[in-house]
Amino acid sequence: MNFDGNRVCELLGIRYPIIQAGMVWVSGAKLAAASAEAGILGVVGAGSMKPDLLAQHLQKAKTLTSKQVAVNIPLFYKDASQQIEVALRHGIRIFITSAGNPNTFTSFLKSKGCTVLHVVSNPKFALKAEEAGVDMVIAEGFEAGGHNGVDELTSFCLIPEVKQAIKIPVIAAGGVARGSQIAAAFCLGASGVQIGTRFVATVESSAHENFKQAILESSYNSTELCLKKLTPVRLLKNKFYERVVSLEKEGGTAEELKALLGKGRAKLGMLEGDLEEGELEIGQACSLIRNIPTVSDCIKELLEDYKQCLEALRN
Ligand SMILES: Cc1cc2nc3c(=O)[nH]c(=O)nc-3n(C[C@H](O)[C@H](O)[C@H](O)COP(=O)(O)O)c2cc1C
Structure with a gap:
């Protein structure tokens, strides 16, 4: 080429x-x-x-x-x-x-x-x-x-x-x-x-093998842009994502979202492979x-x- x-x-x-x-x-x-x-x-x-x-x-x-x-x-x-x-x-x-x-x-x-x-x-x-x-x-x-x-x-x-x-x-x-x-x-x-x-x-x-495998299993609706009150980030849906969404629905403040996010979530998810509690940053193209x-x-x-x-x- x-x-x-x-x-x-x-x-x-x-x-x-x-x-x-x-x-x-x-x-x-x-x-x-x-x-x-x-x-x-x-x-x-x-x-x-x-x-x-x-x-x-x-x-x-x-x-x-x-x-x-x-x-x-x-x-x-x-x-x-x-x-x-x-x-x-x-x-x-x-x-x-x-x-x-x-x-x-x-x-x-x-x-x-x-x-x-x-x-x-x-x-x-x-x-x-x-x-x-x-x-x-x-x-x-x-x-x-x-x-x-x-x-x-x-x-x-x-x-x-x-x-x-x-x-x-x-x-x-x-x-x-x-x-x-x-x-x-x-x-x-x-x-x-x-x-x-x-x-x-x-x-x-x-990226951890678990994260890579989760990408292979993802679908067209597996990601969502979350944490808009902090810094918007596109996440693969998991347990942590669900907690973020329910706090957002309840009208959680930026401070509360920050506390939920805590420290080390992205490392936990993407590098250490915790697919439930980790933050998994990924784009919509994952399902391709x-x-x-x-x-x-x-x-x-x-x-x-x-x-x-x-x-x-x-x-
Ligand atoms: C896991 C992950 C981590 C990312 N981390 C950063 C980052 O540290 N700095 C940055 O500028 N963009 C970051 N991005 C965005 C990418 O640099 C890139 O612009 C984006 O992934 C392009 O879109 P795509 O995911 O649809 O290919 C990240 C994206 C992903 C998927």
Whole structure:
């Protein structure tokens, strides 16, 4: 598959215009390195890592691949600044920032010669990111796994809106688990895609086997966007989700929801595999996933489906 001239490939130095999303408890050195080796952008998700653990993952990634990997920094975490320092010290030159103000670190990162991508959920934030000087915007729709914007814009509407609001390249995120959806993202104006949910169920992801199996068994109505009074997050339905929903129905306050969430829920669910009490972040596309391939095979499948989709369009 040839993506010669694609702006995302050129700017990120990759073969295919696909970003393996940064994901708490899922995207460590193994997943990022396997992604880089397979020709896409591999990303270490710093969100669940203290700076010293991030350093370990970045060192390990270097032993697994000679290709560059990127780091995802959710800006609402208090360690963001230290994580950036650690990543710079380890030679990282591609940063994906999310969940915060793009003005906070973009100029600094640009002054260090870095490429900066910022995740947005509406066209207003996309414009703000462009004005802050980022190189590309990742527009993440309502379907996506993990934390989500409050506007609930689906990728189908969000991508064209963002595309017409800014001049820099747009990368589509949210709901992409098949090659046909990559083709659709291009039709909507994206120059590349960021994929999370599909990569959770791969061999190299550090998600617990129970979580991966739960994805294989999921259905079209297995996820819901919850905790809107705190930070909206799309969850796989389980016992913990039911408790969140009933507290929300009773009119629970943000403080009460925070207390219910407590500490360590996401780790408990996604890394330790507690399918009842853990928080399981996943996107709507989970029900399209029916195997747990290696990253390399996963990308082959995506590209084959993309190719077939383009051929079908020609006929
Ligand atoms: C398990 C999980 C954890 C995530 N953690 C993060 C994170 O730490 N930082 C971030 O910017 N986005 C995070 N996301 C969102 C992804 O980076 C990506 O934008 C999203 O998964 C794309 O949509 P998709 O899940 O439909 O592919 C997470 C998504 C999932 C599924």
